Every structure is written in C-alpha cells, then in structure tokens.
Amino acid sequence: MKGIRPSRWGGQLLHARSCPATIPRKNFLASTVRCQSTVPAPAAEDLIEQIPEEGETLPRKLPSPLPERALHSAKLAALHSRLSLSKKIPLQTLARALVTPSADPNPGFNNANLAFLGSTIINYHVAEYITCKWPRLPMAIHYEALRAFSGPESLAQISRRWGVEAAAAPGEEVDPGLLQWASNSSALVGTRWGGYVRAETDRKHSFYRRGMSSRVVLDNDFGDAVDAGSVKDAHQHHQDTSFSSFVQAVVGAIYSHSGREAAKDFVESHILSRQVDLSSLFEFQLPTRELAMLCAREGFEPPLARLESETGRHSRTPVYVVGIYSGKEKLGEGNAPSLDFARRKACMNALKSWYLYSPGNKVRVPSDMMEEGAKPWKAPHIDIGEVI
Amino acid sequence: MDVRTLSRPATQLLKSTTRQTQTLLPLTTSRGHKTTARTKRALKIAPHDSFLPNRSQPFPAADHIIYNPPASEASPEHTPFIFLPANDPRREAIQRMRLSSPEALGSVTTSPDNADDLPPAMRYPRRRAQYNLTEDDMAEMRRLRNEDPLRWSTNALSKKFNCSPIIVSIAAPAPAEHKKWLEEKAERRRERWGPIKTQAREDRGRRAEMLYRGEI
Numbered sequence: 001m002k003g004i005r006p007s008r009w010g011g012q013l014l015h016a017r018s019c020p021a022t023i024p025r026k027n028f029l030a031s032t033v034r035c036q037s038t039v040p041a042p043a044a045e046d047l048i049e050q051i052p053e054e055g056e057t058l059p060r061k062l063p064s065p066l067p068e069r070a071l072h073s074a075k076l077a078a079l080h081s082r083l084s085l086s087k088k089i090p091l092q093t094l095a096r097a098l099v100t101p102s103a104d105p106n107p108g109f110n111n112a113n114l115a116f117l118g119s120t121i122i123n124y125h126v127a128e129y130i131t132c133k134w135p136r137l138p139m140a141i142h143y144e145a146l147r148a149f150s151g152p153e154s155l156a157q158i159s160r161r162w163g164v165e166a167a168a169a170p171g172e173e174v175d176p177g178l179l180q181w182a183s184n185s186s187a188l189v190g191t192r193w194g195g196y197v198r199a200e201t202d203r204k205h206s207f208y209r210r211g212m213s214s215r216v217v218l219d220n221d222f223g224d225a226v227d228a229g230s231v232k233d234a235h236q237h238h239q240d241t242s243f244s245s246f247v248q249a250v251v252g253a254i255y256s257h258s259g260r261e262a263a264k265d266f267v268e269s270h271i272l273s274r275q276v277d278l279s280s281l282f283e284f285q286l287p288t289r290e291l292a293m294l295c296a297r298e299g300f301e302p303p304l305a306r307l308e309s310e311t312g313r314h315s316r317t318p319v320y321v322v323g324i325y326s327g328k329e330k331l332g333e334g335n336a337p338s339l340d341f342a343r344r345k346a347c348m349n350a351l352k353s354w355y356l357y358s359p360g361n362k363v364r365v366p367s368d369m370m371e372e373g374a375k376p377w378k379a380p381h382i383d384i385g386e387v388i
Numbered sequence: 389m390d391v392r393t394l395s396r397p398a399t400q401l402l403k404s405t406t407r408q409t410q411t412l413l414p415l416t417t418s419r420g421h422k423t424t425a426r427t428k429r430a431l432k433i434a435p436h437d438s439f440l441p442n443r444s445q446p447f448p449a450a451d452h453i454i455y456n457p458p459a460s461e462a463s464p465e466h467t468p469f470i471f472l473p474a475n476d477p478r479r480e481a482i483q484r485m486r487l488s489s490p491e492a493l494g495s496v497t498t499s500p501d502n503a504d505d506l507p508p509a510m511r512y513p514r515r516r517a518q519y520n521l522t523e524d525d526m527a528e529m530r531r532l533r534n535e536d537p538l539r540w541s542t543n544a545l546s547k548k549f550n551c552s553p554i555i556v557s558i559a560a561p562a563p564a565e566h567k568k569w570l571e572e573k574a575e576r577r578r579e580r581w582g583p584i585k586t587q588a589r590e591d592r593g594r595r596a597e598m599l600y601r602g603e604i
Contacts, residue, residue: 282602304510305512309507335461348600354471357471358467359476
C-alpha cells in the first residue's frame with residue numbers, strides 16, 4: 001500500500017499539472033488533482049445550499065430517503081443484527097451507508113466519506129496481512145492478491161452474501177434498507193481515491209503501460225491506472241463499486257462509532273477470512289532461467305533437472321516426473337507428457353514454492369502492536385525482492 | 389452386363405474368407421470372466437504392503453498409523469528446506485529430523501558420498517560457465533562475424549571458440565542486414581507451410597502459454 005504523505009498534500013494543490021486534466025471528475029472532491037485530500041471541496045457548500053429550510057414546501061422529490069425513516073425499516077434492522085453490529089452504530093448511519101453518490105450526490109447524505117474511510121482501513125489491514133503472510137510475493141501478484149481480498153468485485157460479493165439488495169431506482173420513497181444506486185447517473189460512483197491521472201492517458205495509446213515501480217507511485221491501491229470511465233462493462237463496474245462502497249462504508253461506520261479494534265476485528269472476520277489460491281495467479285515467462293537466477297542470487301548450487309520416473313515413453317500418452325535439484329536438495333517436481341514440459345513445470349513449481357513462502361498461518365502484523373499489553377515486536381522476514 | 393456384376397461375387401468371397409480367418413485365429417488365447425464368481429475371484433487382489441499394519445514387531449506391537457496418501461502433485465505451499473530463511477523455526481526442526489533419521493525424508497540425503505541415490509540427471513542445454521574467452525578472442529569473433537556472417541554463424545563460432553552460442557550472440561551479434569536476411573528467409577519458409585502445420589505451430593505456442601499460466 002502506498003504511504004500517505006500529508007506533508008505533500010499542500011504542495012500537490014499548489015502545483016500546476018503538467019498535462020491538462022480533461023478527465024471529467026464529478027465526485028465530491030472535484031477540484032483536487034490527487035483526491036486523497038482533506039481540504040473541503042468547494043462544491044459541497046453549493047450542494048448543501050440546495051437543501052430547503054424547515055417549514056418550506058419541498059419543491060421536488062429528495063434523491064434518497066430521509067434519515068428518520070431508518071428507524072422504521074425492518075430490512076435495515078435485520079441487516080444490523082445479521083452483521084452483529086454493535087448497538088453504538090445507529091440505524092441511521094447504516095442507512096446512510098446504503099446511499100451511494102450515484103443516487104444522492106450530496107456528501108452530507110451519501111456514503112462517500114464513510115466509504116473512503118472504510119476503504120483505507122480495509123486496504124491497510126489487507127496489505128499488512130499479505131505482506132507479513134507472504135513476504136516474497138512479486139509486486140504484480142501482491143496487487144492481485146490485494147484485489148482478490150478487497151477489490152470492488154470481492155467486496156460486492158461480500159455485500160451480496162450479507163443479503164444487501166439494490167432498490168430498482170433510488171428515490172425518497174424506497175425502503176432505506178435497500179442499496180440505492182443508479183447506473184445511468186452522471187455522478188461517478190467509483191472509488192476514485194488515491195493515485196494520479198497519468199499524463200499518457202490523454203494520448204491515443206491507452207494500452208501503453210509503464211513498469212511496476214510507476215504503478216506503485218502513480219496508480220491506485222490495486223495498481224490500476226486511474227482512468228476516466230472507459231471501462232468495458234460500465235454497468236457491471238458501477239454495480240460492483242456501489243455494492244462494495246456499502247462494505248467500505250460499514251467498516252468506516254464501525255471505525256467512527258466503535259473504534260479501531262472493532263473495525264479490525266470486522267475486517268478480519270469478513271474480508272481476511274476468505275480463501276485465495278495465490279498459486280493460480282502466477283504467469284511465468286522463462287521459468288528455467290528465473291530459477292537459475294534465483295539460485296545464483298541466493299548462493300545455491302545451479303539447478304539441475306533429474307528424471308525421477310517415467311511411464312509409457314513410446315506410447316501416445318507418456319508421463320514423465322521431473323525433479324529439480326540444487327545439489328542434493330530437491331526444489332520442486334513436475335509431471336507432464338513431455339520431458340521439456342515436465343522440466344519447465346518443475347521449475348515453475350519450485351519458483352512458486354519460493355514466492356509463496358509463508359512464516360505460518362498466524363502471522364503478527366504491525367497493527368497488533370496497538371493492542372494493550374502486546375508482546376514486543378519481532379521484525380518479520382521480508383524478502384529483498386523479485387528475481388527477474 | 390458390366391464389370392461390376394462380375395466382380396461383386398469375387399470381392400464377397402474375399403471378404404468372407406478374411407472374416408473367417410479372423411474368427412478362427414485369435415491373436416491371443418484368453419479366457420474371459422464369464423461368470424460372477426470368476427470375475428470376483430479375478431478382482432480379488434491383496435492390498436499393497438503400505439496399507440497393511442507393521443508386522444515386524446511381535447504381536448502386542450506399538451500403535452501404528454497407516455499413512456498412505458494417494459499419489460499427487462506436491463503443493464507449492466510446502467517450502468523446500470533450502471528455501472526456508474535462516475530465522476525460520478522449520479529449518480532447525482528439519483535439520484534435527486535429518487540428523488536423527490536420515491531415511492525419514494525420502495529422497496533427500498544428508499551424507500555427501502552417496503550421490504548415486506539421486507535420480508539420473510536429464511540432458512538438456514544449460515549454462516556451464518567456463519570463462520575461457522579473452523578480449524582478443526572476442527575481437528577475433530567479432531571480426532570473423534563481420535567478415536562472413538554466413539560462414540561464421542553463431543554455432544560455428546561457438547564450436548571454434550568452445551563457448552556457448554548465447555555468448556556469441558551477445559559478444560558478436562550479426563550485422564543488421566544479415567539478421568534481416570535470415571528473418572526474411574524464415575518468413576519465406578513459414579509461408580510454404582500448409583494449414584495443418586501452421587495450426588500445429590500455433591497450438592504448440594498456445595500450449596506453452598497455458599503451461600506458463602499453470603493451466604495444464
């Protein structure tokens with residue numbers, strides 16, 4: 001996860017951008033280039049002025065149900081108790097977590113602030129867990145693991161499993177226990193927090209992608225380029241981000257009402273408890289060469305493939321089992337219908353077992369030190385980096 | 389009357405004779421399990437030794453756990469001993485285990501003298517660093533390559549200087565026009581391929597990609 005540097009925020013706002021920001025940004029922090037700013041957005045006051053005073057007749061329908069109606073919604077009470085939320089979290093806050101910016105652009109009534117707070121908490125806990133649990137993951141796999149735990153698709157799945165349903169259309173009259181989002185709204189739902197719009201997105205070649213280091217610096221929490229709405233399946237994307245913003249807003253609400261420990265427990269039990277098969281995320285280019293480089297880097301003997309067993313060499317479907325050895329130590333094993341494939345597969349398995357090293361199932365993470373009476377911190381093993 | 393009516397009886401005669409010889413002379417004489425009892429008896433095989441309890445001790449033997457997992461691919465979650473970092477507690481545990489019972493860890497051997505226990509090494513082109521080339525060799529290599537890239541190909545130079553072709557391609561790359569000519573030659577050869585060969589090559593590339601993604 002990127003380090004947040006508050007000292008740079010002011011500088012970001014004062015400096016001019018090198019390229020014209022032609023990307024339309026309709027969210028609540030419309031004026032900031034880097035959207036991780038705490039400066040109040042000027043658009044907010046204009047929006048609040050639109051709310052009619054008490055006693056006046058309402059000129060038009062409200063975009064979302066009134067907060068008072070939350071106390072009378074059976075769906076909301078059921079959701080509150082299904083999530084085993086603390087009594088400190090009022091139903092009104094849970095109702096507000098269900099209103100996305102696409103339904104109600106007013107930041108005083110939608111979940112944008114809570115979702116931003118929640119997303120930072122979720123991403124922090126997931127990132128520290130991944131870093132401590134799999135200290136040798138390459139950066140690309142690290143990003144994908146982060147996305148698998150806390151990406152919009154995963155969080156949308158979680159919120160659906162909580163039993164959250166969307167209203168057919170947002171409005172004043174709908175049940176406050178339904179998620180309110182509109183796919184055709186001009187207000188972007190998205191988690192457009194963090195990251196910069198790259199200068200090269202203005203050019204024609206939008207597929208042009210820089211290396212991993214610039215992804216760490218420039219792009220969002222999942223290493224994706226911050227881009228204006230040119231997503232392929234826009235409806236699905238908006239739906240996922242709307243549903244995921246509810247999960248993020250619930251975590252934000254727990255943090256604001258019940259504190260840090262409760263938010264961490266909630267993230268651990270609902271998000272980090274899910275299983276991800278990291279070994280299926282790898283795609284190698286030259287596994288034999290990468291393994292040789294790894295052995296050279298770590299000072300092991302160069303890897304040597306040995307044929308452990310074979311069957312049906314002259315048949316149509318032979319099977320070869322090849323083991324990769326460094327000296328006398330076995331690094332990996334693979335089986336395939338050809339000698340070459342079996343050797344490459346064995347190399348891939350050896351590399352995967354290197355990258356997927358884990359110190360154990362119960363790893364200590366830095367946020368454990370915030371507990372009362374925590375044992376002294378022992379630095380975890382963090383690898384020096386990728387091989388190639 | 390045309391030729392076909394005449395020839396038909398002759399072919400039928402031929403066919404019938406071949407069929408008869410096939411039925412009369414089976415390739416292997418074998419008896420099928422025609423009854424249930426025979427089938428059951430034939431399928432009754434004693435279990436493998438690893439499924440049976442340990443009988444080496446006399447009768448009131450110690451508790452014996454039969455551990456016989458099915459053959460399966462090793463999981464990448466299991467880190468090999470050599471990949472464990474120095475401060476990992478598993479490293480010490482494995483070392484202790486190896487010292488106490490060297491045969492408990494299967495193929496991994498601890499004593500240095502029994503290299504024959506390992507399976508046979510495969511033969512494939514791999515890096516064998518020799519460091520036998522000098523500056524003059526490199527210059528000579530470059531001169532020969534520029535003089536006649538057709539005669540002094542990568543393989544010819546690697547044989548002459550007793551080094552790997554990769555070193556030749558790094559130290560003395562071919563001139564650009566020669567590379568272009570080679571590429572055009574390969575392209576002309578590729579154009580002569582028929583649809584079956586083209587498809588086979590594409591499939592081979594696709595299989596390699598799938599392998600690298602871990603899909604096959």
